[in-house]
Amino acid sequence: MSLRIKAVVDKFVQELQEALDADIQDRIMKDREMQSYIEEREREVAEREAAWKADLSRREWDKTMAVVIKVVKFESLYGHGKGMKCITGFEPMEARLKMERDNLEKEKSVLMGTASNQDNQDGALEITVSGEKYRCLRFAKAKK
Numbered sequence: 819m820s821l822r823i824k825a826v827v828d829k830f831v832q833e834l835q836e837a838l839d840a841d842i843q844d845r846i847m848k849d850r851e852m853q854s855y856i857e858e859r860e861r862e863v864a865e866r867e868a869a870w871k872a873d874l875s876r877r878e879w880d881k882t883m884a885v886v887i888k889v890v891k892f893e894s895l896y897g898h899g900k901g902m903k904c905i906t907g908f909e910p911m912e913a914r915l916k917m918e919r920d921n922l923e924k925e926k927s928v929l930m931g932t933a934s935n936q937d938n939q940d941g942a943l944e945i946t947v948s949g950e951k952y953r954c955l956r957f958a959k960a961k962k
Contacts, residue, residue: 856926863922
């Protein structure tokens with residue numbers, strides 16, 4: 819009888835170990851996939867940001883050269899120089915890129931399973947782990 823029980827227990831332990839090993843391998847694969855996804859998203863944002871900065875630099879150079887040419891023409895026509903202001907319209911694009919970078923950081927923190935403190939009326943702490951959100955209500959000590 820005890821040999822049968824031992825055999826059943828050994829079989830259960832072996833199956834449990836196999837299931838545990840499979841779960842560990844699955845988690846490792848998910849972590850690798852998540853990391854490669856995050857790296858790809860970061861690379862995309864960095865490429866867009868670099869392209870935007872190069873475009874910004876080129877446009878600012880073009881505008882600066884246009885202003886210099888206008889000032890030189892003005893000075894040559896009238897004999898004295900007055901400064902001209904160069905106006906750039908890149909603030910909306912810069913704000914959009916900043917918002918995109920912030921969204922990437924939020925997505926990354928959700929995927930990595932970090933806690934984020936939300937400004938809720940009830941003062942709850944929202945924690946995101948593996949894409950699942952948990953709300954933890956806080957309590958305060960009674961005032962004396």
